[in-house]
Amino acid sequence: MDRGKIVAIITGAVSIILALGYLLLVQLLDFRGEMKPAPMSESSHQSSVVAYILPGNAQAIVEKIY
Structure with missing residues (x-):
């Protein structure tokens, strides 16, 4: 055989x-067996609140992060 x-x-x-x-x-x-969907996390629907206090100024800036 060649x-x-x-x-x-x-x-x-x-x-x-x-x-094969x-x-x-x-x-x-x-x-x-049957594939089931991944569980939904409840924490993904909640928002976080972050507060920044600026130096020299007594005001706080509050941002809502989604």
């Missing part, structure tokens, strides 16, 4: 092995 045929056979074998591995991985992941 070198081109050997490379083609090896490339085909690697391709088939990768395809992918199918096995998909089957294992599918076997886990």
Whole structure:
């Protein structure tokens, strides 16, 4: 056999092995059952309040951050 045929056979074998591995991985992941959505965090809907006190001035600046 010449070198081109050997490379083609090896490339085909690697391709088939990768395809079978992918199918096995998909089957294992599918076997886990129904996918559920991620839990919603209640803290993401709350806002934070930050107060800055300026030097030399007794006033406070309050900002609402979302």
